[in-house]
Amino acid sequence: MKKRAIIPNLILALTSILCLVPFLLLIASSFTDENALVLYGYSFFPKKLSLKAYQYIWQQGIVIVRAYGITVLVTILGTGVGLTITSMLSYPLSRKDLPFGKIFAFLVFFTMLFNGGLVPTYLMYVKYLHIKNTLLALIVPGLLVNSFFCMIMRSYFISNIPDAIIESAYIDGANEFKIFTKMVLPLSKPIMATIGLFLGVNYWNDWYNGLIYLTETKLFSIQNVLNRMISDAQFLASSNLGSTVNAGAIQLPATSTRMAIAVVTILPIFVAYPFFQKYFIKGITIGSVKG
Amino acid sequence: MADEGKALRGKKKQKRTLQKLKRYYMLYLMMIPGLIYLLINNYVPMSGLYLAFKNIDFRLGLLGSDWIGFKNFEFLFRSQDAFIITRNTILYNLAFIVVNTVIAIMLSILLNEIISIRRIKLYQSLILLPYLISMVVVSYLVLAFLNTKGFINSTIITGLLGRGTGISWYSEAKYWPFIIIFVNAWKNVGYLCIIYYASIIGISSDYYEAASLDGARMWQKIRYITIPLIKPTVITMVLLSLGRMFYSDFGLFYQVPMDSGAIYSTTNVIDTYVYRALIQLSDIGMSSAAGVYQSVVGFIVVLGSNLVVRKVSKENALF
Incomplete structure (x- = not known):
């Protein structure tokens, strides 16, 4: 039995390493001396180590701290509001006895099949709702309520909340909203955690809304800063207008700084991953069950 | 959908539907934020598909711009x-x-x-x-x-x-x-x-x-x-x-x-x-x-x- 598993173990171990290796190169290059990087190129084993990139980020701290703050704020607000709206929409749709429920379910489902595309969406948000260069631009478009999540949650409610307890609570005099908050939600912690986690990761990783709806760099999330840095390595220095540190500051180590900011961006996910990976993996399998 | 069809048949059943609505209005209220979001984020842009058939000129506005067919x-x-x-x-x-x-x-x-x-x-x-x-x-x-x-x-x-x-x-x-x-x-x-x-x-x-x-x-x-x-x-x-x-x-x-x-x-x-x-x-x-x-x-x-x-x-x- 054990002998047979050598080859599977070997292949899976190699695949796992392949998944991890790019991150190691990123981390190694962020600790590489700028001149060594330019002269000898990116390497897993830097010719000369240096902490300059991180020192530089530390000096330019305020830009990074603000971007981080915006990412955290957007993630918390978006996940909280999104989860509330999603569950309040999914639960009524899961009730077989709700008149016209199927019509509403179809309206939600249809948005997965057909959409107006970027142009009308962009024009509506920018010209009519004036969302450009506001914090709402990072929260609302596309991300807040996801009809796919709604359908997953609905099928969870259908198969996990017995009709009998709803009916008996109603007979005992509870109204429908109370039944939802006092009976249904406590029974639905797993799905709430799963969808919340997915929403949170979506918000943490989002750069698309910022790319489209933001020109004001003060509102940039950490992903937007990273996105801008790839084409404009001087971005940190140029956007830090209020700082007086620049005069005597160390010269910008452009290449390694970019890599260091990428490291700083993924660090929280890497730190938190061991704690939430169990739920994440479970969530993916829940999601594959069609609604 | 078949259930609703039956419910609408006959006045007696219509009355029952009214009773149902009395019980269920809270569920409808709960759905409103989500439905409004989908209306704005998905359905209004769908209606904007007509933009492709216009020569968009912002001075004339989206609705006022000229139709140019295909x-x-x-x-x-x-x-x-x-x-x-x-x-x-x-x-x-x-x-x-x-x-x-x-x-x-x-x-x-x-x-x-x-x-x-x-x-x-x-x-x-x-x-x-x-x-x-x-x-x-x-x-x-x-x-x-x-x-x-x-x-x-x-x-x-x-x-x-x-x-x-x-x-x-x-x-x-x-x-x-x-x-x-x-x-x-x-x-x-x-x-x-x-x-x-x-x-x-x-x-x-x-x-x-x-x-x-x-x-x-x-x-x-x-x-x-x-x-x-x-x-x-x-x-x-x-x-x-x-x-x-x-x-x-x-x-x-x-x-x-x-x-x-x-x-x-x-x-x-x-x-x-x-x-x-x-x-x-x-x-x-x-x-x-x-x-x-x-x-x-x-x-x-x-x-x-x-x-x-x-x-x-x-x-x-x-x-």
């Missing part, structure tokens, strides 16, 4: 771009489906051979790790390998192979189909692998024990038990991707090639084309025409692929 579409399809972006979008999606499905099934079968639960968990979480990272970070990872002084050029090509100069990856279109397919597999295989693995561990162990008694070898069990039994899951996942064949991951085609113009011929897809036409060129006519083209053909593809599956095996159809 002129925007004529411009779009007369250009080379329409062919290139359609070809790229479809071919990449087909390649993704084949490559990712094959790798994910292989990995999930291998995962099923592992006995130690701790190792299974370790492999799973490492293979899933790239799925958690945003495409911007992925583009940095790729840059570290493919930069002029990146790992591949400096260590492998000039170092190990001893060639004088490296390849300037970001200006040579011919390499990008492989790079894009590889990066996409690297990022997304973990997700599929977990779905297929869950489907494999759902298979009753009785089948395998019976097969072992009959002297079946490992690959025979895979061939005659595992693969036939995970087929429904595979079909569902492939169908989901086929339905999205006219759409692509914007980040993969915009961030990873770093928006480099020299390689548009193999990296431009409908989504990146619409974005560039709208945001970078402010060409609303062209971008909305391409958007309508994508929405309408994409919708037909979803309906079509679902129809095929309904005919083959009804329980796997999405609707």
Whole structure:
């Protein structure tokens, strides 16, 4: 039995390493001396180590701290509001006895099949709702309520909340909203955690809304800063207008700084991953069950 | 829907519906925020598809601009771009489906051979790790390998192979189909692998024990038990991707090639084309025409692929 598993173990171990290796190169290059990087190129084993990139980020701290703050704020607000709206929409749709429920379910489902595309969406948000260069631009478009999540949650409610307890609570005099908050939600912690986690990761990783709806760099999330840095390595220095540190500051180590900011961006996910990976993996399998 | 039809028949039942509404109005109230969001975020933009048939002039407003019929579409399809972006979008999606499905099934079968639960968990979480990272970070990872002084050029090509100069990856279109397919597999295989693995561990162990008694070898069990039994899951996942064949991951085609113009011929897809036409060129006519083209053909593809599956095996159809 054990002998047979050598080859599977070997292949899976190699695949796992392949998944991890790019991150190691990123981390190694962020600790590489700028001149060594330019002269000898990116390497897993830097010719000369240096902490300059991180020192530089530390000096330019305020830009990074603000971007981080915006990412955290957007993630918390978006996940909280999104989860509330999603569950309040999914639960009524899961009730077989709700008149016209199927019509509403179809309206939600249809948005997965057909959409107006970027142009009308962009024009509506920018010209009519004036969302450009506001914090709402990072929260609302596309991300807040996801009809796919709604359908997953609905099928969870259908198969996990017995009709009998709803009916008996109603007979005992509870109204429908109370039944939802006092009976249904406590029974639905797993799905709430799963969808919340997915929403949170979506918000943490989002750069698309910022790319489209933001020109004001003060509102940039950490992903937007990273996105801008790839084409404009001087971005940190140029956007830090209020700082007086620049005069005597160390010269910008452009290449390694970019890599260091990428490291700083993924660090929280890497730190938190061991704690939430169990739920994440479970969530993916829940999601594959069609609604 | 049949239930509602019956409920509307006869006054007695109409009265019962009124009673129902009295009980259920709170449920309707709860749905309002979500429905308003979908109305704004999804349904209003759908109605904006008419923009493609107008010559948009902001002084006249969106509604006041002149109708020009199919002129925007004529411009779009007369250009080379329409062919290139359609070809790229479809071919990449087909390649993704084949490559990712094959790798994910292989990995999930291998995962099923592992006995130690701790190792299974370790492999799973490492293979899933790239799925958690945003495409911007992925583009940095790729840059570290493919930069002029990146790992591949400096260590492998000039170092190990001893060639004088490296390849300037970001200006040579011919390499990008492989790079894009590889990066996409690297990022997304973990997700599929977990779905297929869950489907494999759902298979009753009785089948395998019976097969072992009959002297079946490992690959025979895979061939005659595992693969036939995970087929429904595979079909569902492939169908989901086929339905999205006219759409692509914007980040993969915009961030990873770093928006480099020299390689548009193999990296431009409908989504990146619409974005560039709208945001970078402010060409609303062209971008909305391409958007309508994508929405309408994409919708037909979803309906079509679902129809095929309904005919083959009804329980796997999405609707």
